Amino acid sequence: MPHVNPLVRFGRDSASLPAFDAIGAEHVVEGIRIAVDDHAQAMEACRAMPGDPALLARKEAADLALNQSWGIVGHLLSVTSSPALRAAHAEAQAIIDAHLAAIGQDKALHAAMAQIPTDALSPENRRALTLALQQFELSGVALEGEAAARFSTNWMALSRLSTAFSNAVLDATQAWTLHVTDAEMLRGIPEASRAGMAAAAEQAGLTGWLVTLHAPSYLAVMSHAEDRDLRRQLYAAFGTRASDQGPNAGQFDNSATMREILRLRADQALALGFEDPVAQSLATKMAPDATTVESFLLRLAQLARPKAEADLGDLRAFAAEQLGIETLAPWDIPFVTERLRQARHALDSAEIRDHLPLAKVLGALFAVVGELFDVEVREGAGTALWHADARSFEIHRRGAAAGADPIAALFADMFARDGKRGGAWMNTCRAYQDGGAIWPIAYLVTNFAPPAPGTAATITHDEMVTLFHEMGHVLHHLLSPVDVPSVAGVAGVEWDAVELPSQFLENFAWEPAVLKAASAHVETGAPLSDALIERMLGARHFQLAPLLLRQVEFALFDLRLHRAAGGPNAPDPQAILEAVREEVALVRPPEWHRFAHAFSHIFAGGYAAGYYSYLWAELLSSDAYAAFEGPAADRRALGARFRQEVLSPGGSRPAMENFVAFRGREPSEAALLEAWGIAA
Structure with missing residues (x-):
């Protein structure tokens, strides 16, 4: 009798979803052992099917089952971290990483897949096969002997170090x-x-x-x-979190972890024949090479700098003349910015927040999603989740009868708390399968301030924009009816294009009608006034140029750090960061500042040698939204086309093909510069 995996109870209805409230740390290792054993048996069967097109579907199903089990463990670690769960995660991670490293270098499995005739496959399956064979190459399948063993050992170590980095940041934040x-x-x-x-x-x-x-x-x-x-x-x-500086200096220090991550990434890239980790990273992205990326970033910096210098001059003058701050320090900038916004645009972010109850913002967000993509978002049916704050929502076709099965679902966890990592993100819980009989599910996680007892939760407008952003990622997963999991939704999408739907949806959080629908003052119930909305829109580009330079700074640091990692000497992150700041930054933090030690995007996330992706994808998203602007735009028709050409295909086509299919041409830089309030 087969073992039942305690982590996953997936099926065709809501009652068979993961029993989050019943999953404890004690289930993690057992569940992953079962999942790995099942996957190993499936891979054995796949090796016996060389050249058989059915092999691809069999491997896709097995990979999906393994990924879903491990995904639940990773999700729980990110939202309910505890010493027991961390220990179980670490033990399970060693098991799954060893298995995946072996699969990535399985020459027999690679050969069996390479023999599949592509003319026997659908376009989606051809794309999936192409990406799968590429992943084998990037996993070191061509390596032999000691080189192969070293590559596997390094890969497992990198996985472990990434988790250690993230844990240190969380611990330092909470300490x-x-x-x-x-x-x-x-x-x-x-x-x-x-x-x-x-x-x-x-x-x-x-x-x-x-x-x-x-x-x-x-x-x-x-x-x-x-x-x-x-x-x-x-x-x-x-x-100074997780560093050698600050009030908890050395206690959670990520310095050694960072050095080892960079060393191992360099070893991996060189072993595969790449010049450095950047070249390896770009092998799966839209951008053709590091020179192109750097030129793109430096052009943005050049265009932004005059406006950024003027903006900073305004801050310094206002701080000195109105606030008595003669020398503007880094810890003054957010405060002075807020005061100048109030003075220049009569905008108080606290007043705006009082107009934005989370419940109303969610209603407005779901209305936008419904209008654009012909769906309805409804409260879920009491699914037991991992925390009392977490909520479930169902996505239905517009007009679906009450009680009808959804086409997708969403689990949302919105409030900050101990044991939950910071930031906001979307992740996948379950994939679209069997023609939609098993509907997809996504996680949407933010860290808004929890409401005080007896009050309704409110959020800032920046947080409203974040919520719309993450919902764009969610929709990319939920509205992609591709029955090949590795290229459905966000899966298989080039990393420097994956932000397209999320950044696209952000724009709707600025539309006057949406702001009206999202607002109701906590005391009076009144929506944002027309005059206040007009002032918000007038201030939309307020102090944006310095923020653009900051994004360029982060992206250049990431790029140059990983390019240096391919050289003969170990890179010094702090020295590289200071050199980048010398070139593009307007404000220099104190010498003791340790930004890189908590830069989880590149040391514990998916943005290593790819942080530029946010700006690269914004080139696409800004131009996509531009089609919706203007009184003559047929927004329902455009929304339907965006769903059909961008969301639905997911990763089953190259991202540029999706964009061109929607827009009718390649993207223009003009909309990106306009979004940042910068003229070319």
Whole structure:
């Protein structure tokens, strides 16, 4: 009798979804052992099918089952981290990584797949086969003997180090708190944020307020606190997380982890015949080479710099003349920016937040999704999830009868808490299968401030934009009826194009009608006024140019760091970062600042040697949204075409083909520059 995997109870209805509330750390290793054993048996069967087109479907199904089991473990670690779960994850990671390393170098399996005649396959399967064979090559299938063994060992070590880096950032974030008993220290911070700090103190058994490095608390202090020393304390604690500097210096230090990650990435790239990790990374992306990427980034920096210098000059003048800050320090910039926004555009982000209850924002978001893509988003049917804050939603065809099966589902977890990593992200829970009989499911995770007891949750407009962004990723997964999992939805999409749907949907969070629909003041119920919305739109490009330079700084640092990793000497991340700042940055952090030590996107995420992808994809997304602007645009027809040509194909076609099919041409730079408020 086959073993039942305790991690996965997938089936054709909501009752067979993963039993998140019943999955404990004690189930992780057993579940992964069963999943790996099942996958190994399936691969044995695949080896016996050389050249058989049915091999591809068999491998796809087996890969999907393994990925879904491991995906649940990774998801739970990111939203419910605990010592027991970390230990179980580490043990299971060693098991699955060893298995996947062996599969990646399985010459017999590779040969069996390489013999499949492509003319016997559908276009989706041809694309899947092409990407699968490429992945074998990038997994070292052509290596022999000691070189192959070293490659596998390095690959497993990199997986382990990535998790260690992420854990250190989470630990460092949670380790620092500031207990405040004097309300004067919190002067200027909005009441909603202070209430969250008071609730955090109460939960910790303290009086007063507890300031933390979780995003809602940190951003509230940096943007609003009049106490300059308080801002400096948080800036120092946040900017030195997981490093050799700051209040917890050395306690969670990622320095050695970073060096080892870079060394191993260089070894892997060189073993495969690439010049450096950047060349290896670009082998699966849209951008043709590092020179093209660097030229793209430097052009953006050149275009942004005059406006950024003017914006920074405005901040310095305002800080000196109106706030008595003669020398603008990095920890002053968010605060001064907020005050200048209020003075110049009569905009108070706290006032806007009071108009944006999360429930109303979700309703407006779901209305936009419904209008564009002919679907309805409904509250889910009480699925037991991993935390009381998590909610389920179902995606239905517009007009579907009550009680009808959904076409997709969404699990959302929106509030910051201990044990949950920071940031916002989407991930896949279940893939589209069997022609939709098994419907896809996505996770949508953010870190908004939880509501104070007895109050409704509200979010900032920036957080509203983030919510729309992540929903774009979600829709890419949920509205892709491709029955080949490795190229459905976000799977198989070039990483420098995967942000297209998410950045595209952000734009709708700025539309006046959407802002009206998303708003209801917490006390009066009144929506945002026309005058306030007009001021918001007038300030849309306010101080954007310095932010663009920051994005270029991060992307150039990532690119040059990984190019240097291919050289004879180990790269020094701090030295490379300082050199990049010398070239493009307007504001230089203090010498002790350690941004790279918590740069999880490139050390613990999917953006290594690819952080430029955000800006590269925005070239596509800005131009895609431009089609929807103007009174003559038929938004329903355009939405249907965007769904058909961009969302539905997912990774089953190259991203540029998807874009051209939607827009009728290749992308233009003009819309990107307009989005950033910069003229060419």
